[in-house]
Amino acid sequence: MKSTKIAVIGLGYVGLPLARLFSTKFPTVGFDLNQARVDALMAGHDATLEVDDTLLQEAISKHGFRCTTCLDDIRDCNFYVVAVPTPVDENNRPDLKPLWGASETVGKVISKGDVVVYESTVYPGVTEEECLPVVEKTSGLTFNTDFFAGYSPERINPGDKQHTVEKIRKVTSGSTPEIADYVDEVYNSVLVNGTHKAPSIKVAEASKIIENSQRDVNIAFMNELAKIFNAMGIDTHDVIEAAASKWNFIKLSPGLVGGHCISVDPYYLIQKAQVYGVLPRVMSNARRLNDGMGAYVANQTVKCMNKKGVMVKDAKILILGVTFKENCPDIRNTKVVDIYHTLAEYTNNITIYDPWADSEKVREEYGIEIHNSQCRMQNGEYDAVILAVAHKEFLDMDIRSLVRKGGVVYDVKGILPRDIIDSRL
16 A cells, blocks of 8 residues: 555545545545646635645645646556546436546556546446446456456535544445455545445445435425425424424424535436336435425515515515535535525515625526625615525624515524524525
8 A cells, every 4th residue: 555646536525625635645646627726726725615725735735745637647646536526417317427537537547456436426336337438448458357446435515624524434345355455445544433345336336325315305304394384384493393302303404405415416316216117206206395495485485575565576685695505615506596596586686695605606607696795785775685594604694684674584594583584494
């Protein structure tokens, strides 16, 4: 293991923290196709905020970590880690193009005896049936004879400063027993809480996808309960608090399910299950329910406005937050956009304020203008305010003062004082 030299392919929310961590023990190079991203990282700043600038700069200056877009810079590596996105298309079908592209990249540089480990979330079988054939075809080498493979599913939680990559216990696996041991040893050397070595690559793949699918189903159940109790005039959070007094009740909350994990990964297993003749009804229904919660929040806000006699047509509405979760700049697959579009059927006077989100990226991705400055908001200016994301900045704001007399405050996150809100999810 002393001669291990690592290349991490893909320097996003998953790849960069892992590459930085590996660099503390091994010579490590990060590879990405985005030159602007590479330049920013080499200047010592991570726009995703997953790696603290001090840690990144230390990795570069002290450990020799570097990032590149040049294939020749990773040609002498022998342990390749693929950490690229696994999105779905417009029909929610798995889009493997990023993985195929990364596998081709690996195939161009991999040599005999080398190992490639995949971290991207996939359905069981993708690594061996989809990715490794591309590496074989591009390299001319034979899998499990000339080169070897492993799978260690990513467990990065964007914005989470407690469960950082070095503290996460990771699942590992390998294409042979010896390679499984080697992959496990490499990961174990940088992890505080060690690893769980799975008996096969397919088991490791399956373990990751059910992690997110389970969370999706659990949240869907809470969202369904919220719909039921809201219709009955019962506060869902009060119900949850009461039920949580029992020792074995799992306390969860309703909410918007966005991001690049929980709201995407279940589709991979749903699609693959149908190939085997299994219709995953629970997972499919959970996805449909969670995907509709943005529109539900908007309609509940409209209902609340109507009850209070607030004119919905052309109303001035403020949405606080656009990222998919709190204290994080990640806007991928955010369901706040669905709130916006549903309300836009009634009014064009909608303002989104988010101090964490990159306004240019929001404009490029969703065609929506947002504000990063609080000074644009005036007291008593809005007919309705929706707290959509629990950013720490919002907790110190006098949100009620932003609403006109008789206006509405809707709390998606259930964190605001009861006496200042009109309704919550």
